[in-house]
Amino acid sequence: MNAAQSPSIAGQARPAGAVSAHQTPDPAKPARVPLLDVRDLHLQFQTRTGVARVLDGVSLHVDRGETLGIVGESGSGKSVLFLALLGILEANARVTAGSASFGGFDLLGSSEAERSSVRGRELAMVFQNPRAALNPIRRVGHQIEDVLLRHTATPRHALQARAIDALRRVQIADPEARYHAYPFELSGGQCQRVMIAMALACEPALLIADEPTTGLDVTTQAAIMALIARIARESGMATILVTHDLGLAGAHCDRIAVMHAGHLVETAPAAELFARPRHPYTARLLASTPYGARSIESLVSVPGQLPDLTRTDLSPCRFSERCDRVLPACAGALVTRDMGEGHHVACHNPC
Amino acid sequence: MNAQRLLAARAGVAFVLRRLAAALPNLLGVVIVTFLLTRALPGDPAAYFAGPAASREAIEEVRHALGLDRGLATQFGLYLRDLAQGDLGNSISTGRPVATELVERLPASLELTLVALVLATLIAVPLGVLAATRPGSMVDHLCRVIATAGVSLPTFFTGLLLAYVFYFLLGWAPPPTGRLDPAFSPPQAVTGFYLIDALLDADAELLAAVAGQIALPAITLALFVIAPISRMTRASMLGVLSSDFVRTARAVGLSRARVLYVYALRNALLPVVTTLGMVFSFLLGSSILVEKVFAWPGVGSYALEALVASDYAPVQGFVLVLAALYVLLNLVIDLAYGVVDPRARFEA
Amino acid sequence: MRRENLLTVVAASLFALFVLLALFGPWLVPYDPLSTSAGASLSPPDAAHWFGTDALGRDILSRVIVATRLDFGIAVAAVAVSFVIGATLGCLAGFHGGWHDRIISRLADTIMAFPLFVLAMGVVAAMGNTVANIVIATALINLPFYIRVARAEVNVRREAGYVEAARLSGASDARILVTHLFPNILPPMMVQISLNMGWAILNAAGLSFIGLGVRPPAAEWGIMVADGAQLIVSGEWWVAFFPGLALMLAVFSFNLLGDGLRDLIDPRRRT
Numbered sequence: 024m025n026a027a028q029s030p031s032i033a034g035q036a037r038p039a040g041a042v043s044a045h046q047t048p049d050p051a052k053p054a055r056v057p058l059l060d061v062r063d064l065h066l067q068f069q070t071r072t073g074v075a076r077v078l079d080g081v082s083l084h085v086d087r088g089e090t091l092g093i094v095g096e097s098g099s100g101k102s103v104l105f106l107a108l109l110g111i112l113e114a115n116a117r118v119t120a121g122s123a124s125f126g127g128f129d130l131l132g133s134s135e136a137e138r139s140s141v142r143g144r145e146l147a148m149v150f151q152n153p154r155a156a157l158n159p160i161r162r163v164g165h166q167i168e169d170v171l172l173r174h175t176a177t178p179r180h181a182l183q184a185r186a187i188d189a190l191r192r193v194q195i196a197d198p199e200a201r202y203h204a205y206p207f208e209l210s211g212g213q214c215q216r217v218m219i220a221m222a223l224a225c226e227p228a229l230l231i232a233d234e235p236t237t238g239l240d241v242t243t244q245a246a247i248m249a250l251i252a253r254i255a256r257e258s259g260m261a262t263i264l265v266t267h268d269l270g271l272a273g274a275h276c277d278r279i280a281v282m283h284a285g286h287l288v289e290t291a292p293a294a295e296l297f298a299r300p301r302h303p304y305t306a307r308l309l310a311s312t313p314y315g316a317r318s319i320e321s322l323v324s325v326p327g328q329l330p331d332l333t334r335t336d337l338s339p340c341r342f343s344e345r346c347d348r349v350l351p352a353c354a355g356a357l358v359t360r361d362m363g364e365g366h367h368v369a370c371h372n373p374c
Numbered sequence: 375m376n377a378q379r380l381l382a383a384r385a386g387v388a389f390v391l392r393r394l395a396a397a398l399p400n401l402l403g404v405v406i407v408t409f410l411l412t413r414a415l416p417g418d419p420a421a422y423f424a425g426p427a428a429s430r431e432a433i434e435e436v437r438h439a440l441g442l443d444r445g446l447a448t449q450f451g452l453y454l455r456d457l458a459q460g461d462l463g464n465s466i467s468t469g470r471p472v473a474t475e476l477v478e479r480l481p482a483s484l485e486l487t488l489v490a491l492v493l494a495t496l497i498a499v500p501l502g503v504l505a506a507t508r509p510g511s512m513v514d515h516l517c518r519v520i521a522t523a524g525v526s527l528p529t530f531f532t533g534l535l536l537a538y539v540f541y542f543l544l545g546w547a548p549p550p551t552g553r554l555d556p557a558f559s560p561p562q563a564v565t566g567f568y569l570i571d572a573l574l575d576a577d578a579e580l581l582a583a584v585a586g587q588i589a590l591p592a593i594t595l596a597l598f599v600i601a602p603i604s605r606m607t608r609a610s611m612l613g614v615l616s617s618d619f620v621r622t623a624r625a626v627g628l629s630r631a632r633v634l635y636v637y638a639l640r641n642a643l644l645p646v647v648t649t650l651g652m653v654f655s656f657l658l659g660s661s662i663l664v665e666k667v668f669a670w671p672g673v674g675s676y677a678l679e680a681l682v683a684s685d686y687a688p689v690q691g692f693v694l695v696l697a698a699l700y701v702l703l704n705l706v707i708d709l710a711y712g713v714v715d716p717r718a719r720f721e722a
Numbered sequence: 723m724r725r726e727n728l729l730t731v732v733a734a735s736l737f738a739l740f741v742l743l744a745l746f747g748p749w750l751v752p753y754d755p756l757s758t759s760a761g762a763s764l765s766p767p768d769a770a771h772w773f774g775t776d777a778l779g780r781d782i783l784s785r786v787i788v789a790t791r792l793d794f795g796i797a798v799a800a801v802a803v804s805f806v807i808g809a810t811l812g813c814l815a816g817f818h819g820g821w822h823d824r825i826i827s828r829l830a831d832t833i834m835a836f837p838l839f840v841l842a843m844g845v846v847a848a849m850g851n852t853v854a855n856i857v858i859a860t861a862l863i864n865l866p867f868y869i870r871v872a873r874a875e876v877n878v879r880r881e882a883g884y885v886e887a888a889r890l891s892g893a894s895d896a897r898i899l900v901t902h903l904f905p906n907i908l909p910p911m912m913v914q915i916s917l918n919m920g921w922a923i924l925n926a927a928g929l930s931f932i933g934l935g936v937r938p939p940a941a942e943w944g945i946m947v948a949d950g951a952q953l954i955v956s957g958e959w960w961v962a963f964f965p966g967l968a969l970m971l972a973v974f975s976f977n978l979l980g981d982g983l984r985d986l987i988d989p990r991r992r993t
């Protein structure tokens with residue numbers, strides 16, 4: 024399948040503000056069609072111990088060119104959320120409700136063939152642990168070419184040059200030589216650059232970076248983040264940054280969403296979130312994390328742990344068991360309140 | 375760029391030398407063990423090698439020829455000297471040099487073994503892949519049962535069963551006697567592999583006859599090693615399919631076929647290549663039994679004929695040649711592994 | 723899950739049956755397994771001779787039953803010998819390291835440098851054609867597996883806390899090995915044993931099939947299959963079929979049990 028036949032998002036939407044053919048703008052609201060619009064996503068895993076309801080009504084949106092941060096404890100469902108949007112979860116995962124539109128393209132309802140033609144071309148994702156995320160026995164240049172071959176009409180003789188260009192774009196020293204390298208011959212930071220090069224080879228409209236710097240040393244972390252930020256700025260690409268690191272999210276993101284046990288508990292512009300956290304969970308996180316400091320991992324101050332998601336008696340608010348502001352009303356259905364200024368919080372008793 | 379190429383080339387050469395060096399102790403071990411087997415016989419090795427019907431003078435002659443009247447170290451030296459000259463002694467029953475006879479019969483055995491290996495791989499790898507891509511399915515269970523049943527099959531028994539069904543009952547296969555129906559004359563010897571030689575002769579009828587003759591013994595042998603290969607493929611494919619780099623390949627939208635074959639399978643086959651050593655051990659061992667069942671004129675039945683006649687030089691020669699062949703095959707597997715896995719070439 | 727349990731139950735029943743036959747076979751047989759009868763030679767299976775008779779008119783059912791003891795005996799003896807020697811050598815190599823380790827590992831590597839069945843054949847051919855030598859040869863080719871398992875298991879436990887504690891309290895090396903390390907390596911060794919048993923039977927029967935070891939007229943599955951081999955092409959299938967089937971089922975039940983045991987003891991290694 025080549026690019027011409029496959030559903031295109033960026034192609035029709037790059038001119039900022041253009042509306043996709045599939046979506047009629049709601050006349051009641053001014054046309055601000057988000058690039059990614061996820062509504063009420065429910066997802067469960069069939070496990071040996073029962074059904075784990077890992078995502079429970081997640082809604083979020085990302086605008087063109089925007090950077091959204093996703094933070095939350097390990098196991099809160101951050102990776103699963105985006106793997107589900109890409110449609111690359113294991114066979115034991117099932118989306119039970121919800122919708123996801125990406126520039127008018129129906130991410131959850133389309134066929135695998137359609138989805139795979141969007142993945143890597145319009146919607147790209149990079150992962151943590153870059154060394155393991157690259158094919159160990161294939162030259163990195165060829166891995167980039169695989170992506171180009173899949174999604175673009177690049178003639179074979181031009182492939183190598185384009186792959187080397189992609190490497191140059193992520194500022195790898197001596198890209199001609201690195202083209203022939205195997206992942207084990209590169210450092211962790213270089214591998215992450217290669218993966219970013221693969222992800223960006225087709226100039227996607229949205230890059231999902233799932234903890235792209237975890238496991239890299241501090242200076243490399245900064246360089247990788249700067250690289251992603253620069254490319255996003257230059258090409259108008261939207262970015263979702265999944266991280267444990269509140270400081271990192273604060274430094275790089277326009278808006279931040281906080282996840283807890285499969286719920287998006289709070290979303291707000293970054294400065295607003297740090298200044299006025301409304302969800303008790305966010306408040307706890309921030310109270311123990313001086314702005315710009317370490318990651319959630321080191322936090323001991325949020326007491327308790329994530330509930331077992333296979334339980335059938337989970338309270339509608341999955342934080343209530345750990346919460347010191349819990350009210351009788353918390354046993355009622357969870358609603359997300361609009362606090363104004365783009366600040367949303369899913370809590371009966373916000374701070 | 376050139377510097378990198380040079381580095382890679384140097385690593386490649388170092389790798390080959392390292393593998394060669396690692397094979398040498400094994401070869402030496404094999405030679406020592408076969409030497410000990412010829413000397414550490416209960417009773418009188420000279421009488422043993424001279425055969426049951428030998429006269430006293432003949433025994434003394436053998437004793438002197440083998441150096442058995444000298445010290446063990448000297449004997450080993452003589453043994454090495456003989457080996458270096460390709461001298462494995464003479465067969466008593468035929469009076470010909472063992473080495474010559476083994477060389478004549480080796481192609482028949484190799485052809486059978488390789489055809490069986492190819493056949494087994496062609497069946498086992500797809501089976502393992504299918505099982506791994508559908509864990510818990512019918513194919514998966516089938517793979518498990520075949521794997522366990524396969525290693526439980528006594529090859530000589532399956533061979534007989536196949537011969538009974540396909541020759542006696544159905545009449546589809548030619549009689550289980552040898553490499554070629556006596557009505558045909560063998561193809562012109564180029565490689566010694568009848569299948570290839572018949573192909574080179576461009577003789578379709580002959581090729582069909584040769585293929586028909588090799589089919590049953592090769593299937594018998596293959597059945598025995600399908601189990602380990604498919605098992606290994608399944609296990610390693612399962613591991614690879616849940617690996618990070620396969621997730622990356624899917625995340626960039628590569629087609630299912632490309633993810634499965636270029637990304638997953640190639641990596642999954644690496645551990646399978648390393649188990650080929652064990653597979654060859656099985657194949658070479660069971661080929662003796664299969665050769666006996668199908669009167670296949672290879673080195674195995676040569677050794678067995680000699681064994682029955684209490685003619686021991688051919689038996690010892692056979693053990694040595696097969697062990698040396700096995701060391702060589704393992705070396706080839708190691709080198710092949712270095713070709714498919716770049717990491718192996720670089721490790722210290 | 724349930725399907726696997728069923729298989730394991732089938733395997734265990736088969737195994738129990740074979741054990742019974744091995745123990746009490748000689749008292750259960752309908753005919754004398756050695757008595758020949760020229761009149762009744764090569765009669766196909768019928769009500770009198772369920773498995774038919776062979777070329778000498780011997781009852782095949784009786785011979786198959788009686789052979790169980792010999793075949794199992796050889797395999798059990800061979801595996802026991804390799805277990806004892808292999809565990810000892812492996813423990814020494816794993817515990818002391820250094821030159822102990824180098825020599826013992828080299829020994830294991832040298833055995834593994836042969837195609838194993840070929841080595842067994844060479845050993846029996848050189849040492850003489852007896853049942854004892856079949857046991858020795860089969861034990862020899864199993865030895866590397868036990869050495870390697872024991873060595874690896876001892877190696878990872880050598881520095882374990884309880885070993886250090888025993889050492890500090892003044893226990894001798896031998897004592898530590900026997901009382902602290904050996905019990906810990908038993909479970910993986912048991913798995914190895916159960917996986918090896920089937921293979922040991924196959925090897926022993928294979929050696930008899932090519933005329934090594936057991937001698938006629940003794941009843942043994944491998945020899946009986948060999949006896950029937952020439953008759954296959956003339957249609958007398960039962961002579962080779964029933965002993966071959968018994969051999970196959972015995973090995974199959976061992977392998978299934980071995981798999982089950984491995985899943986039980988070490989679920990991670992399941993394939």
Ligand SMILES: Nc1ncnc2c1ncn2[C@@H]1O[C@H](COP(=O)(O)OP(=O)(O)OP(=O)(O)O)[C@@H](O)[C@H]1O
Binds near residue numbers: 096104
């Ligand atoms: N294939 C699977 N089968 C069953 N449960 C799964 C599977 N994959 C993930 N989960 C569960 O889903 C939950 C969310 O996992 P996820 O990987 O999204 O967490 P995360 O927020 O990304 O954590 P981290 O910060 O450690 O990456 C966890 O409880 C995890 O155990």
Ligand SMILES: [Mg+2]
Binds near residue numbers: 103
């Ligand atoms: Mg994650």
